[in-house]
Amino acid sequence: MKCPCCSSDSMKAGRLETGLPGYICQTCSGSLLSLSTYLDWAHAPGELSSRVSEPDNCAINPTDSKQALSCPRCQRLMLKYRISADSDHKLDYCFGCQEVWFDGGEWDFLKSKGLANHVTCISTDVWQRKIRERASEENSRLRFEALMGPEIFSSAKDFKTLIEGHKNRDAILAFISASNLVEGETDQ
Numbered sequence: 527m528k529c530p531c532c533s534s535d536s537m538k539a540g541r542l543e544t545g546l547p548g549y550i551c552q553t554c555s556g557s558l559l560s561l562s563t564y565l566d567w568a569h570a571p572g573e574l575s576s577r578v579s580e581p582d583n584c585a586i587n588p589t590d591s592k593q594a595l596s597c598p599r600c601q602r603l604m605l606k607y608r609i610s611a612d613s614d615h616k617l618d619y620c621f622g623c624q625e626v627w628f629d630g631g632e633w634d635f636l637k638s639k640g641l642a643n644h645v646t647c648i649s650t651d652v653w654q655r656k657i658r659e660r661a662s663e664e665n666s667r668l669r670f671e672a673l674m675g676p677e678i679f680s681s682a683k684d685f686k687t688l689i690e691g692h693k694n695r696d697a698i699l700a701f702i703s704a705s706n707l708v709e710g711e712t713d714q
């Protein structure tokens with residue numbers, strides 16, 4: 527079996543975790559995992575955390591193939607799914623063969639983000655939609671911060687928290703946006 531990432535012939539049967547067999551590329555450290563094997567492992571009795579080893583150091587700087595990969599089993603293009611809103615990393619799936627590909631260090635990266643139990647969720651519509659929503663919230667937050675500058679943004683955030691749930695929140699916001707109610711000008 528050829529490695530979909532580095533095209534070498536060095537894919538060997540191995541283990542991602544105790545009890546989790548897969549194929550591991552001896553050249554680029556990428557790994558191919560059957561989703562069915564993964565589900566059996568993830569839903570085996572007992573706490574999953576007890577079966578997940580500490581993430582390796584490579585989790586700090588995992589590789590992420592940008593190009594579309596061909597499934598090493600059926601040669602069709604694999605589909606990429608972003609793993610979370612705060613990371614651009616994508617996992618590659620072949621649903622025909624029910625396999626997922628981790629680039630070198632990506633499995634450890636997933637573990638370091640507490641997502642080792644989410645491999646099958648990541649490719650779902652609901653997960654992907656949540657990521658897009660969070661990414662768009664983060665974008666507007668950054669836009670506001672850039673407009674206000676860090677100091678005012680930080681005070682505005684505190685104030686926002688302060689008035690959250692206040693019964694007259696709308697009145698407070700109306701007061702802030704009213705230009706003619708500044709102290710000293712109201713009693714004239």
Ligand SMILES: [Zn+2]
Nearest residue numbers: 529532551554
């Ligand atoms: Zn490889």
Ligand SMILES: [Zn+2]
Nearest residue numbers: 597600620623
């Ligand atoms: Zn395939």
